Each structure stands twice: as structure tokens, then as C-alpha cells.
Amino acid sequence: MDASGRDQMSDILVWAELRDGRPSGVAFELLNKATDLAPAQGGTVSAVVIGPGDCRACAAEFIAHGAGRVFVVEDPRLALYQAEAFTKILCRLIAETRPGVVLMGATSIGADLAPAVAARIGTGLTAHCTDLHMEDIDGRRQLVMVVPGWRGNLMVKIVCPEKRPVMATVRPGVLEKGNPDPSRTGEIVSIPADIGEENFRARTLESVREPEEGGLEQAAIIVSGGFGFYEAGGVSLLERLARAIGGVTAGSRPACDAGWIPETRMIGQSGRTVSPGLFISIGTSGAPHYTTGFAKAALIVAIDKNPKAPIFDIADFGIAGDLRDIVPALAEVLESER
Numbered sequence: 409m410d411a412s413g414r415d416q417m418s419d420i421l422v423w424a425e426l427r428d429g430r431p432s433g434v435a436f437e438l439l440n441k442a443t444d445l446a447p448a449q450g451g452t453v454s455a456v457v458i459g460p461g462d463c464r465a466c467a468a469e470f471i472a473h474g475a476g477r478v479f480v481v482e483d484p485r486l487a488l489y490q491a492e493a494f495t496k497i498l499c500r501l502i503a504e505t506r507p508g509v510v511l512m513g514a515t516s517i518g519a520d521l522a523p524a525v526a527a528r529i530g531t532g533l534t535a536h537c538t539d540l541h542m543e544d545i546d547g548r549r550q551l552v553m554v555v556p557g558w559r560g561n562l563m564v565k566i567v568c569p570e571k572r573p574v575m576a577t578v579r580p581g582v583l584e585k586g587n588p589d590p591s592r593t594g595e596i597v598s599i600p601a602d603i604g605e606e607n608f609r610a611r612t613l614e615s616v617r618e619p620e621e622g623g624l625e626q627a628a629i630i631v632s633g634g635f636g637f638y639e640a641g642g643v644s645l646l647e648r649l650a651r652a653i654g655g656v657t658a659g660s661r662p663a664c665d666a667g668w669i670p671e672t673r674m675i676g677q678s679g680r681t682v683s684p685g686l687f688i689s690i691g692t693s694g695a696p697h698y699t700t701g702f703a704k705a706a707l708i709v710a711i712d713k714n715p716k717a718p719i720f721d722i723a724d725f726g727i728a729g730d731l732r733d734i735v736p737a738l739a740e741v742l743e744s745e746r
């Protein structure tokens with residue numbers, strides 16, 4: 409409880425990440441979730457946006473998405489993510505506003521920034537959550553942070569009963585964005601960055617966008633491979649099938665770790681979330697960490713040699729067999745029809 413007797417869990421602060429000067433999708437997703445959680449506890453939703461300038465237009469969008477107050481921190485040196493400076497700004501704001509919950513996107517930047525802030529202010533952080541909700545536990549209202557665990561076979565509920573604020577990062581694409589309501593009103597509060605050269609010990613000089621060989625999010629057909637390609641010596645069969653069917657390739661975590669598929673094309677909780685018309689998953693067991701990335705595909709086809717693999721539980725069509733027999737046979741038929 410705070411001095412006014414209110415449960416400190418009630419006020420939520422969302423770090424609203426910008427990408428190329430525009431709000432990232434996950435910022436809207438977090439605000440939508442926060443507007444579900446905070447009012448039910450009698451609390452408020454605030455957002456903080458950090459950028460080189462022109463942040464006020466974004467602040468208006470965050471208000472339309474549910475923020476009652478948006479803290480704007482503008483400084484020309486903050487055009488690109490600067491770890492030390494962003495950490496200092498957020499820690500200071502948290503100390504001054506004392507939210508009960510701090511939410512960030514589990515993006516590459518969020519995954520760097522959140523632990524730095526949590527360590528600096530001495531609180532707990534749950535990373536890569538797939539859901540958040542409030543629950544009465546031990547007679548207290550607690551934020552329950554859900555993450556897939558135990559090699560993806562269990563959904564684990566984590567609470568942080570002692571420290572405040574509770575901090576969580578949430579995977580982009582797993583929460584609903586909600587619809588903006590332009591009639592919503594809120595307060596925009598400019599606060600000084602208050603950073604010096606000593607806050608740029610490591611400096612981000614430029615960001616380079618990796619060339620995409622075909623956008624995953626826009627693809628109508630995705631052919632995704634897993635560790636089952638080990639016996640095949642790599643994913644050349646996967647690439648052949650993708651070419652034959654007019655799809656693009658992607659992969660599970662082990663396929664990316666093996667270097668067969670670029671990291672940027674990893675599907676799942678720590679990777680990309682896609683919703684193509686057809687998703688073909690080959691040589692993947694079907695761990696929730698992976699399947700969460702394509703749960704909204706219109707049609708899912710799975711190929712795996714283990715007939716009991718969990719991937720068959722979510723597939724619309726399944727073929728149990730060795731991919732070294734099935735994939736070339738499929739590709740041959742498709743190639744002959746071209």
C-alpha cells in the first residue's frame with residue numbers, strides 16, 4: 409500500500425517504444441492490456457516515450473490507445489537507442505512516479521533495456537511473457553505473468569509479491585492491439601532528459617536494417633523447418649519445397665541456432681508472429697514457444713516422423729513420416745505442375 413492506502417500494483421507505466429520515429433505495435437498492445445488491468449484496480453495507465461523530438465504526435469496516439477498520461481522525453485542525442493541514457497531516464501521516472509507495474513515490449517531493445525532498469529532499481533523482471541492478468545493470491549491482488557516454461561511443455565505463472573514495481577516484457581504480437589479512441593483525453597508531460605556525456609559510455613552510432621528475402625508477415629505461404637532436418641544435413645529440401653509451392657522459408661529456434669535459417673526468420677515466442685493462409689511445419693515437435701508464432705495461420709500442415717509429436721495436435725493436416733521421403737515427393741509433384 410502507498411501513503412494514501414492504495415495498492416501500489418494499480419498504476420501501470422508502459423515504455424512506448426518508437427521504431428524509426430513511429431510507435432511500435434507492441435506499445436499499443438501493452439497499452440491495451442494495461443487499460444484492461446489498471447482501472448479494475450482503481451489505477452492509472454501512463455506511457456513514456458523517448459526520442460529525438462516530434463514525440464508529441466506519438467503521445468496523442470498513445471492517449472487514443474488508453475494512456476491517461478504520456479511522459480515525453482526529447483533530446484536530439486536519443487534518435488537511436490542508447491542503453492545507458494535510456495536506463496537512467498526510465499529509472500528516474502520510475503523513482504519519481506512510483507508505478508506498481510512497468511511493462512515493456514520483448515523486442516531486441518526491450519530485452520536489453522528491461523533487465524538494466526530492473527537491476528538498477530532492484531526489482532524482479534519476468535521476460536518474454538505471453539499473457540498478464542490479475543489474481544488474488546495469498547490474500548493480495550497480484551500481477552500474474554505467464555511464460556511458457558519447461559521446454560515449452562508448461563505455461564508457468566510468475567508473481568513478484570514483494571518488490572515494486574513489478575516488471576515484465578511481453579512478446580510483440582501476442583496481445584490484442586485494441587482500437588484507438590480519438591475522443592480519449594489525457595495529459596502530455598514533457599520532462600527533461602537530464603543526461604550527460606557520461607551516460608553515453610557505449611553509443612549506438614547507426615542501425616542497419618537487414619535485407620529481407622521476402623516479407624514473412626505478408627507471405628501467403630510459409631514453409632518452416634525444425635531440428636528434424638538434422639538427419640537431412642540442412643534445409644535444402646525445405647528451400648526446394650518453398651520454391652515449388654511459391655512460399656517463403658522460416659524455421660524454429662534450433663533450425664536458426666544451427667545456422668540453416670537466418671535468426672530474423674525464426675518463428676515463435678522469441679521470433680516472428682505470422683498469420684499466412686498456409687503454414688507448413690516440417691521436422692518440428694510443436695513446442696508452445698514455437699507454435700505461438702503461427703497460431704493464427706488459416707491452414708496448418710505438419711510433417712514429422714513422430715506420430716505422437718504435439719505439432720499434430722494443432723495441425724489441420726498431418727503427415728507422419730520421414731521428411732527425407734515426403735518432402736522430395738511433394739516437391740516433385742508441385743514442380744511437375746508448374
Ligand SMILES: Cc1cc2nc3c(=O)[nH]c(=O)nc-3n(C[C@H](O)[C@H](O)[C@H](O)COP(=O)(O)OP(=O)(O)OC[C@H]3O[C@@H](n4cnc5c(N)ncnc54)[C@H](O)[C@@H]3O)c2cc1C
Pocket residue numbers: 536556557559560633634635636637638639640659660661662663674675676677678679690691692693694695696697698711712713714717729730731732
Ligand atoms: C524462453 C524460451 C523461448 C523460446 N522461444 C522459441 C521460439 O521463439 N521459437 C522456437 O522455435 N523455439 C523457441 N524456444 C525453444 C522451444 O521450446 C523448442 O525447444 C523448439 O521450438 C524445438 O524446436 P524443433 O521442434 O525444431 O526441435 P525438436 O523439439 O528437437 O523437434 C524436432 C522434430 O523433428 C522430428 N524429426 C527428426 N528427424 C526427422 C525426420 N528425418 N523426418 C521427420 N521428422 C523428423 C522429431 O520427431 C521432432 O518432432 C524457446 C524456449 C524458451 C525456453
